[in-house]
Amino acid sequence: MRRDIFQAIADPTRRAILVLIAVHAMTPNAIAEHFDITRQSISKHLRILSECDLLAQKQEGREIFYELKIEKMEEIDVWLAQFRKITEERFQQLDQVLFILKNKKK
């Protein structure tokens, strides 16, 4: 299942997990120690983050380490570009409205 980055950051626990693994790669157990919730719900959050394509997995011995794919956070820049575009188009619409109103006045 593909999800988008907004679902990742919509939840406070997931944001906290992102902060933790941004510093260094961690095992699910090490992550779970930081939270007062069940290991099961940590797994659920990790699964969602993984589906958002924010996690990279590294196998070391018997342990799996998760780390943050920082480049994915660049999607924020895409949102900004979207906002710029919408603003630009909106103001072009206003140009037209102003043009019509000015001509009505004359």
Place this chain on the structure above:
Amino acid sequence: MSLLFDFTVDKATKTIHITREFAADLDLVWDAFTKAEILDQWIAPKPYKARTKEMDFREGGRWLYAMVSPVEVKCCSMVEYIKIQPKTSFSTKNTFADENAQPRGNGFSLVKNSFKEGAGITTVYVEKVFNDLATLEMMATNGFKEGTAAGYENLDEYLLTLVTNK
């Protein structure tokens, strides 16, 4: 005529600065930003159209409007007027709300619109501060993206600095 459009983002302060020139005098541009019947004509991104439900342009008043497309109605955007200096500037708090003006989610932005008259040109300067980046995204797509209207809490400063420092 080419009109200035400047758009800069300061991610650290979650602020967007927009400067835009319009080929009209101050009175008209001021009206276009403050009167519902004109706002409805330009504020919505295509194919949506804005439909004002309530407008009370005074300090403490608010503007409530819906976005309407041929197939759906997105309700509502709410603009609360905080401070108004006629023909100079006005500040607002912008949120998403339901039809009864009850806020949806915790996201908001604080906006200051300033106006400066030149020769046949009026320059509008907009400063928009978002309470978090998720709100910014929500406002950017005007809540059209599914699920984003659900209340996002503050995005950690850390994620923000990650992005800023890249």
